[in-house]
Every structure is written in structure tokens, then in C-alpha cells.
Amino acid sequence: MSEVLTTKAEARKLSFYYGDFRALKGISMSVHERKVTALIGPSGCGKSTFLRCFNRMHDLYPGNRYEGEILLHPDNANLLARGVDPIEVRMRIGMVFQKPNPFPKTVFENVAYGLRVRGESSRRRIEEKVEQSLQDAALWDEVKDRLHQPAYNLSGGQQQRLCIARALATDPELLLFDEPTSALDPIATASIEELMHDLKERVTILIVTHNMQQAARVSDFTAYMYLGDLIEFGVTDELFIKPKMKQTEDYITGRFG
Amino acid sequence: MLGAEIHSQRLARRRSRVIRERLIELALFFAALVSVFTTVGIVYILVKESVAFFQHVPLIDFLTDRQWTPLFDDAHFGIMVLLSGTLTSSAVALAIAIPLGTVIAIYLSEFAPFKLREMAKPLLELLGGVPTIIYGYFALLFVTPLLQRIYPDLPGFNLLSAGIVMGIMIIPYVSSISEDAMRAVPMHLREGSYAMGATRFQTAIKVVVPAAFSGIASAYILGISRAVGETMILAVAAGQQPNLTFNPLEPAATITAYIVQVALGDLPHGSLGYQTIFAAGLTLMLFTLACNIAGHVLRKTFREAY
Amino acid sequence: MKPIKDVIRRRKRWDAIFAVCGLLALMVGVLTFVALFLDMALDGVGRLSWDFFTSFPSRRPGQAGILSAWVGSTLVMLTTAFFAVPLGVAAGVYLEEYAAKNWVTDVIEINITNLAGVPSIVYGLLALGLFVYQFGFGQSILSAGLTLALLILPVVIVATREAIRSIPQAVREGSYALGATQWQTVRYHILPYSSAGILTGVIIGMARAIGETAPVITIGALTFIAFLPPAPVQAEPPFVSFEWLLSPFSVMPIQMFNWTSRPEAAFHANAAAAGFVLVLMTLAMNGLAIWLRYRLRRNIKW
Numbered sequence: 001m002s003e004v005l006t007t008k009a010e011a012r013k014l015s016f017y018y019g020d021f022r023a024l025k026g027i028s029m030s031v032h033e034r035k036v037t038a039l040i041g042p043s044g045c046g047k048s049t050f051l052r053c054f055n056r057m058h059d060l061y062p063g064n065r066y067e068g069e070i071l072l073h074p075d076n077a078n079l080l081a082r083g084v085d086p087i088e089v090r091m092r093i094g095m096v097f098q099k100p101n102p103f104p105k106t107v108f109e110n111v112a113y114g115l116r117v118r119g120e121s122s123r124r125r126i127e128e129k130v131e132q133s134l135q136d137a138a139l140w141d142e143v144k145d146r147l148h149q150p151a152y153n154l155s156g157g158q159q160q161r162l163c164i165a166r167a168l169a170t171d172p173e174l175l176l177f178d179e180p181t182s183a184l185d186p187i188a189t190a191s192i193e194e195l196m197h198d199l200k201e202r203v204t205i206l207i208v209t210h211n212m213q214q215a216a217r218v219s220d221f222t223a224y225m226y227l228g229d230l231i232e233f234g235v236t237d238e239l240f241i242k243p244k245m246k247q248t249e250d251y252i253t254g255r256f257g
Numbered sequence: 258m259l260g261a262e263i264h265s266q267r268l269a270r271r272r273s274r275v276i277r278e279r280l281i282e283l284a285l286f287f288a289a290l291v292s293v294f295t296t297v298g299i300v301y302i303l304v305k306e307s308v309a310f311f312q313h314v315p316l317i318d319f320l321t322d323r324q325w326t327p328l329f330d331d332a333h334f335g336i337m338v339l340l341s342g343t344l345t346s347s348a349v350a351l352a353i354a355i356p357l358g359t360v361i362a363i364y365l366s367e368f369a370p371f372k373l374r375e376m377a378k379p380l381l382e383l384l385g386g387v388p389t390i391i392y393g394y395f396a397l398l399f400v401t402p403l404l405q406r407i408y409p410d411l412p413g414f415n416l417l418s419a420g421i422v423m424g425i426m427i428i429p430y431v432s433s434i435s436e437d438a439m440r441a442v443p444m445h446l447r448e449g450s451y452a453m454g455a456t457r458f459q460t461a462i463k464v465v466v467p468a469a470f471s472g473i474a475s476a477y478i479l480g481i482s483r484a485v486g487e488t489m490i491l492a493v494a495a496g497q498q499p500n501l502t503f504n505p506l507e508p509a510a511t512i513t514a515y516i517v518q519v520a521l522g523d524l525p526h527g528s529l530g531y532q533t534i535f536a537a538g539l540t541l542m543l544f545t546l547a548c549n550i551a552g553h554v555l556r557k558t559f560r561e562a563y
Numbered sequence: 564m565k566p567i568k569d570v571i572r573r574r575k576r577w578d579a580i581f582a583v584c585g586l587l588a589l590m591v592g593v594l595t596f597v598a599l600f601l602d603m604a605l606d607g608v609g610r611l612s613w614d615f616f617t618s619f620p621s622r623r624p625g626q627a628g629i630l631s632a633w634v635g636s637t638l639v640m641l642t643t644a645f646f647a648v649p650l651g652v653a654a655g656v657y658l659e660e661y662a663a664k665n666w667v668t669d670v671i672e673i674n675i676t677n678l679a680g681v682p683s684i685v686y687g688l689l690a691l692g693l694f695v696y697q698f699g700f701g702q703s704i705l706s707a708g709l710t711l712a713l714l715i716l717p718v719v720i721v722a723t724r725e726a727i728r729s730i731p732q733a734v735r736e737g738s739y740a741l742g743a744t745q746w747q748t749v750r751y752h753i754l755p756y757s758s759a760g761i762l763t764g765v766i767i768g769m770a771r772a773i774g775e776t777a778p779v780i781t782i783g784a785l786t787f788i789a790f791l792p793p794a795p796v797q798a799e800p801p802f803v804s805f806e807w808l809l810s811p812f813s814v815m816p817i818q819m820f821n822w823t824s825r826p827e828a829a830f831h832a833n834a835a836a837a838g839f840v841l842v843l844m845t846l847a848m849n850g851l852a853i854w855l856r857y858r859l860r861r862n863i864k865w
Binding site: 264274277278281282284285286288289290291292293295296298299301302303305306318357358360361363364365368369377379380382383384386387388389390391392393394395398418422425428429454456457459461479482485486487488489492493513516520521527534535538541542545546548549553 | 577578588589596599657676680682683687689693711736774820824835
């Protein structure tokens, strides 16, 4: 890769505790702007825990503790600092969940929700944004006649794309994907992967996946984690073909999982 | 730059929003506190008026006197009289509610086909939702005449009719809580019993009921609490004549019926008669509190870990 | 050693016997309900007429009606709902969405459980001492409404909590991930999705309140009242009046109690008629709540 890379977000010696249990052990890693970075590793390695630090999701539950920093650029601001409002963080960083979780509302209202929460009241602006987001999520053609029907009527793959559109509507700088296709069939999975390829022109993506082949397909950079440690981080092609660490190689070649 | 905590303005907490969220949370918190205020209010008012009462009437008299004649010139304040009415009627009621309620619960939980259960549950709920004044009317003008055909000497006002009707009213409380407790017993306990060749009846009695014991016990305690606190059925059908008796074939006043009788009359605020009802109410409250605590302790001690 | 077949046959007989016992026990409840309903209907239906609903009670049984009673009941119910619904829902929302697991929350929860088991007449005593005299609301609709609101508060709170608890965490996370505040999540998601369950609880609570006699008698509702409270809406400014809140009143169950207590049989017919109306109202409300709950279970697809 000969282009210039800018860092969008940076974890610095990030540790995380569920009560007394240390789930993340001093991770330092860069997430490059407008690139897809994948987090892979066996179950329990902490990749989802790491992901959820970025939008302060852990704050919702008692007994959790962060150590270290996550810097968001270009502000060079630490997301985990004391005076930082998690709500403000979540307005700039979006998330798509493992199981599609559309709200029990209409398709339109699902996408519009993020805008309403920010106080957007102009009907026209909301409609424009909803259409734009559904287009960006490659869902517009399929739902444009069903905007005011319940979102639950959509198929699994459509629901997930709806959740992506919903996250896009607020113009996030960083989009977090938590195993977004593990609950979907192969065709829906393919459409989401294709979508990610288009989206990365506009927004930085950090994706957790338990499917190595998916990481190899969609990401530019990959991080391999094991039991709370970051074992290796590198350009995807290089990491999969010639991993630097033996542990990485063992995982990739399927010696354990 | 390592460890620097420069945070940009864009990520800082917005004061107005934080204040608004805090105020909303505070308002919701006070709504939740209303229940605490209610309890405090009840304790306060009962104790305050009872203290005034006990300045006129010695506690020992209250507990041991065998007459209850608060409005006479030679007034007697023996709570035992009212308690006898309460206990007798409750005993009759529970003699009906506990066996029938338990049998119904076991039947619905272990025997009844799904459709029957789905129909019976709402029906029982309706039974429990009938206003008690209607049960009172029923006891006085239907059950008493009916009983008088069997036992012609039965007085028009008596504890038996009231107790019977009260018992039937309490059945849904006992049965629904017991049934919930039994349904919560996991299938694998039952399967263990069936696998040894036990019949449905044996499994129900020997495995399910003991496993659901704490829930069933708390259902009984709720039933007791309900019987002791019931007012209208007794005020209408048992008469309002205080009578120290444990014979259900006689009329008698309960603590609750007495309070109603006084409230129907004209008692100046602050008079001894006014304070009497609070003393009676305090006695009632202590009893139901004891029941609640017993139920709570039972649940805690015998909470089966499946 | 008895042949095993006989032993099994004998034991199975117990199954059949018990099944019959269970059905019989159920029948006791069902038959009582039917007898009660029919008794009321047969004795009272003759008295039901337009006049019955629009006349005041009177010393002559033939002319007595339930006008003041059902108007009083309606006004008291309005007041009860006005206090019980916001307080109950707010408390339920607080306990499910905001409260941390500390001793304060424990105290609140213990109180709610405890209050559900307090006899209704004790609420009447509380109201008499506190609302009627200490706060000076007098023996009025306001006092009655407040009392009954406190009485049904545990019902509303429990219904709210259960409805909220059935909302999956994924929906909350989805809302927070978009930058919503806690109140925004409650307002746009939690409350709308739990509203049906809350409504069911409110209806059940109101059905209970409408039939409560003891607490209302205790605070001094009149058993014989031949006038209506001042109307809430008037022809002259300021057009809306709250005088009715502080006026004396009666309610349906008290009217029935009064008529039942009279020795003349003619009044008993009136009591039966009033009781019939009351039972119908309670049945309708409970039935509505049960139907709502059934619909809910079918429609909600989490």
C-alpha cells in the first residue's frame, strides 16, 4: 500500500475490566481512515469487548471499567476521558449489531430515529436523509414503496441493511460492525460485504468477525486477538499469507479455533 | 502526547441536556418514593391516633378486657371481642379456601388439558374481581336463607355465611399463586418421577407440591392476610354486634366491620371514639404485617434452587 | 407379592378420583359465580329502568335511583386515574430503567410488595387521618380519588414493570447506539412498546377501585345523598370548575350497601339492581383487560 494513511482512531494501552475480570490487556492499535479493519480471533478473545469500547456501550451496564485511551482524530480527543459524554461519542460513532435489531416501527421511522434524537424536525430534511441513507445501504429500491410499513416485515438481510441505513443517517465518522452477517444466509451476507466495500469510501469501518474468510474478503487491515491480547496487526493480505506470529499462523491454518 | 487528556469541545457533556436528564430522573424517583411515603403515612397516622387512644385506655385493659362497648358510659375496650369475630370468620374462610384452592391449583397445573386451563384461569380471575359488597349481598340474602333451610335456628346475621362466601372469594388468590409456583417447577423433576413409574397423582403430590412449597405457603399466607382484612362481606352478613365468640353460628363484629360501623356514624375528629378505630386498625395492621413478614421469610428460607 | 398390574390399576384410580375432585372444586367456584350473577339479575333486573339511572335515592324504594351513585363513581374514578396512572407508570419506569441496585431501591420495592397486602380499610384510615383532616381535603371526591389511587398503585407499578421487562435489550442498545439519551429511549421506545401491557394493568386496577367500599366509607362518603356535585363544565367563565373535587358524594358500592342494610325487602331489589350494574361494569373491565392481554401475547413479535 503506497498511499498515505491517516489514523481515524487509536487505542492506546486499552484495558477493560468486567468487575474484577480483565478482559482486555493493554491493547494499542490504529484504525485507519476510510479503510476496513477487521478483528478476528477465537470465542472469548475480547474482540466484541474491544469494539464496544469505541462507542462506550459498556457504560450502559454497571461494574465495568476502562483503562488507557481511545483517541479520536482529527480532534485528538480521548473518548474514555472523564468529561466526555458517551452520548456525544455515539453521535459520531455508529454501530451495527450481530442480530438485526430494527425497532418495532415503520421502515421510515427506523431510519429517521437518529435524526429525531438529534432534534432534527424539518420534515423535508428528514425525508431527504432517509432516502439518501437507504440508497447508501443499497436498500432504497426494495423498500421505497414500503416506507411506512413495519420494519419487521422485511427479510433478515433487508433488516440488517435497514440497521446499516439507520446508522448511516447520522453521518458517523466511524462505523462499528459487530459480527453483522453471522445471523444471515450466504446471499444476504454477500450483499452486506459488497455494501461495506462501497461504504468505506465514505466512512471508516471496524468490523468484528468470527469468519476468517470474511475478514480476508472485506478488510484492508486485520488484527488477531487472543484471550484479551492483540497478537498481531497488519495489512490483511500480508497477515493471511505470511503471518509474523506463530499464534496467528496456528489460528489461521485452523490448528485451533 | 501519551496520556494526554485533551478532550475536544465536541465530545464534552452538554450542560442543558445533562440537567434535563437529571431532572427527569429525579421526578421519576419521587414517583417511586410515593410508596414509601404511603407506608410512612400509614404508620404515622395509626401510631399517632393510637397513642392518643392509649392515654385514655390502658394497654392491659385493651388486651384483656372481655367486653367491647366503646360508646357506653361505662366503656370497655377489649380488642379480644373483635378479634374473636375476625379469627372465627377467617378460620371458616380458610377452611374452604385452602383445600379447594390447593386442589384447583394442583388440578390445573398437573392434570387439566391446556384448553381447560386457559378457560379456567380467566374465570377464576373474574371470580376474584367481583366487588366484595356484592359478595356481602350474596351472603346475607342467598347463602343465609339457604343455610337456614338446613339449620333453621341460624340467625339472620352469622359468621358462617360470611365465612363461606369469603372463603370462595379467596380461592382465586390461593389457587393462582400456588399454580404459578407449581408451574415453575421444571419438567425434569417430573420426568424423574414418571420415569420410575409413578402416576400423575403421585408425581403431583410427592414431587411437585413439595418442590413448590415456598410458593404455596406464601399463597396460604396471602389468603390469611386477605381473610383477616376483609370488610364488607362481614359488615353486611355477620352483623355489627360485638360478640366474644368462636362459634360461627352466631353473629359477631370483626375489627374491620367495627371500623366501618363507626365511620358510618358521626364521630367528631379527636374524640375517643374516633381514636378507637385507629387503635383497632393498628391491631389489624400489625397482624397483616406479621403475615407479610412470615411469607417473606418463608420464601427466602425455602427458595428452592433448581 | 401382589400382581403389579393390580397395584398400578389401583394407583391409577387415584388419578381419576383426583381429576374429578379438581373439576368439582372448580365447579364450586364457577357455580358460585353463576349463582351470584343470577341472584343479582333475577332480583334486580325488574328495577332497571331509565328512571332508576336518573333518580336520586329516596325513602320510598320504588322511586329510588342510582344517579348520585354512578355520577359519584365516575368522578371518583377520573380522579383516581388522574393520580394513579402517572405516578404508577413513572415509578415503574424508574425502577426498571433508572434505579441502581442499592438499598434505596430495595426499600422502595419492599414497600410496594408490602402495600399490595395491606387491607383496603387501612387505606381508608390513612385517608381519614391524613387527607380528610390533616391536609384538609375534607370528606370529598378528592380524598376518595387519592385514597383509591394509592390503593391501586402497586397494581399499576407491577403491570408497568412487567410490560417494560418484556422489551428485549437489543432494542435499547439500538437506541443508545444512535446517540439517544436515557429519557429519549424511554419516551420513544420503552413507553410506546409497553403501553398495551400498562393499559391492561390500569384497567385491572380501575376495575378494583370501582368496587371498593370500605376505604370510601371510612373517609366519610355519604350513604344517602340527594344532590350531585357541581358540574366540572359550566356555562359561565372560567368554564371549567374544580369545585366538584371538594364536594360530598356517594359511590355505587356504598349505595348498594345502604340498600342492603335496610330491612325492607323492596330496598333489597334496588340493591340487587345496583349490584347487577356494578357486576356488569366490573366484568366488562376485567374482560377487556383479559382480552387485551390475550391480544398482546399474539401480536408482539420480539
